[in-house]
Amino acid sequence: MFKVLVHREKTRVIGKKIYYFKCLSSTQDFAKKIAEKEKEGTVVIADKQTKGRGRHNRMWFSPKGGVYLSIILKPDMPIQDVSKLTLLSCVAISNTIEKQANIKTSIKWPNDVLIKDKKIAGILTEGNIQNNKLNFTVVGIGINLNNKIKLKERILYPATSIREEINKEIEKEKFIENLLFDFDKMYTYFKKNNFSKVIKIWKNKTSTLGNYVTVLQGNKKITGLAIDIDEDGFLILKDKKSNIVKVITGDIV
C-alpha cells in the first residue's frame, strides 16, 4: 500500500521518516492517526487525495501534479503558539518556491502563499490537545505545483499553479526535498528560540502589512490598517478609532 522512506541526512528533524502514498483520502487524517506513535518530523505524502481538506472544512482540490503532505510535530510549547507553526510554514514554502521556480511569492496572513495575488499554497495546522497540553500538531501543506486549476476552484478564490505561472513543470521529488529542508531550517529557528528570524523574513514577504483589511472570524468582522505582526504571529490592526486590535485568527477578505 505504501512505501516508508527513511533518509534525509540534510535535515535535523523533518522527513527522517516519510510515508508515501499514490493516493490517500487525506494526508492530514492519516498523519493524525499515526501521530501518537510516530516521532516528531515524520511526513506523510500523497500524489493525490480524494478528500483533501482546507481550513474551515473547505475542500482542497488534490489532483495529481500537486504537492500534498502533512508533517507531525511535537514541540513543547503552549497551545497559543500553534499559529507560529503556520507562519514558519508560509516562510518555508515561499522560500522553496522562489528558489525552485525562480518566481516571486508573497504571504497573506495567516496561511496563504500567493503569486501575483493568486493562491498557490495553503496550510492547515491542527493540534491535538490532552489535559490542556499540546500533545502533537500536524501541519498540512498543499501546493499547486504541476496541476491544473479547475474552474470550480477558481470560483472559491483566485488561484494559480507554479506550472501555469512559469510555463514548465517542476521536478516534484526535488521540490519536496527542498521544502522539507527549508521547513527544517525554519522549525529549528523556532525550537532554538530564534523565532524573531522567521518573523523578520515573514515581514519582508508579506502583502498584508500596510493595507486596510477586513478579517472574518465566523460572523464577526474586524476592519483596520494592518500595522504589524507581533512575536507570537498575531496580526496587529489599527481600527478607525485608532484602537490597536490584536487578531489571533481569521481570514482576510
Ligand code: BTN
Ligand atoms: C487552506 O488553505 O485552506 C489549507 C489547505 C491545506 C491542504 C493540505 S493538502 C495536505 C493536507 N491534507 C489535507 O487534507 N489538507 C492538507
